[in-house]
Amino acid sequence: MDKQYWEKVAPDNDNQIFDVLKNDKQQKIVAHISSIASREKTVMDVGCSVGKWLPLLSASFKKVYAVDIADKYIELAKANNAHLENVEYIRTDFSKARSKFPVCDAAVCINAILTPSYKKQINFFNNLSRVVRKGGNLILVVPSLESALYSEAMLCRWDFSDGKKKPGTKRHKGDVLHGAIDIDGMPTKHFLREELAATLTLEGFEVQATEKIEYTWESEFTNPPSWLKAPYPWDWLVVAKKKQ
Numbered sequence: 001m002d003k004q005y006w007e008k009v010a011p012d013n014d015n016q017i018f019d020v021l022k023n024d025k026q027q028k029i030v031a032h033i034s035s036i037a038s039r040e041k042t043v044m045d046v047g048c049s050v051g052k053w054l055p056l057l058s059a060s061f062k063k064v065y066a067v068d069i070a071d072k073y074i075e076l077a078k079a080n081n082a083h084l085e086n087v088e089y090i091r092t093d094f095s096k097a098r099s100k101f102p103v104c105d106a107a108v109c110i111n112a113i114l115t116p117s118y119k120k121q122i123n124f125f126n127n128l129s130r131v132v133r134k135g136g137n138l139i140l141v142v143p144s145l146e147s148a149l150y151s152e153a154m155l156c157r158w159d160f161s162d163g164k165k166k167p168g169t170k171r172h173k174g175d176v177l178h179g180a181i182d183i184d185g186m187p188t189k190h191f192l193r194e195e196l197a198a199t200l201t202l203e204g205f206e207v208q209a210t211e212k213i214e215y216t217w218e219s220e221f222t223n224p225p226s227w228l229k230a231p232y233p234w235d236w237l238v239v240a241k242k243k244q
């Protein structure tokens with residue numbers, strides 16, 4: 001999942017990327033962004049992709065830095081948000097050690113730490129720590145390993161109930177021990193709640209809240225059975241503050 005990969009998926013990806021903003025039915029992320037927002041503060045959207053979060057961030061902060069690894073995503077984000085005057089676009093790789101970027105009052109990073117490379121993950125967390133000033137805020141959303149395992153368990157239960165495997169149903173594969181689960185054939189890092197807490201603490205953050213962003217079962221399966229109800233599959237949302 002390097003620059004080359006994201007440049008390749010970018011051109012036709014406007015509709016393909018799972019839309020967290022739309023699918024967060026309880027609007028938890030929006031509520032957390034609103035709680036830290038101020039027209040006096042700067043914010044960085046790390047891994048902005050096509051820029052879905054930029055209208056909200058632009059209206060809530062003094063200045064927004066929209067950052068992505070892929071030139072094509074930066075172009076798409078710019079084109080989609082040409083009317084927003086307080087957004088500056090920066091192409092940089094957050095998984096490289098000591099990438100260059102401005103320090104901000106807050107950072108929002110939604111499903112961008114996906115690389116299965118441990119070194120790149122650690123660089124990414126370290127850069128998030130470098131971007132947020134002391135006392136500043138981080139809102140982080142990542143895929144949940146617990147949720148992926150739970151979905152797989154429910155899929156087995158579904159097979160058992162029907163007495164047959166579902167042809168064409170997405171099955172989780174990958175290096176589960178390291179949280180690298182395949183999504184559309186691409187190993188994608190999924191995190192444990194405790195792993196996130198420990199990693200963010202090591203990077204100088206104080207975790208203030210960890211919550212589930214719950215999605216419908218349709219986000220996992222085609223035509224899920226009617227008995228498949230709560231708990232629903234989820235991503236982890238972590239709200240953290242950079243220690244003084």
Ligand SMILES: C[S@@+](CC[C@H](N)C(=O)[O-])C[C@H]1O[C@@H](n2cnc3c(N)ncnc32)[C@H](O)[C@@H]1O
Pocket residue numbers: 006017018019020021046047048049050052053067068069070073092093094095096109110111112113114
């Ligand atoms: C799944 S998309 C999420 C997009 C967006 N945050 C959203 O919620 O709609 C992941 C985005 O992160 C970007 N990305 C992945 N690795 C990155 C890196 N190392 N540095 C900066 N951006 C990265 C990708 O190019 C892509 O635009």
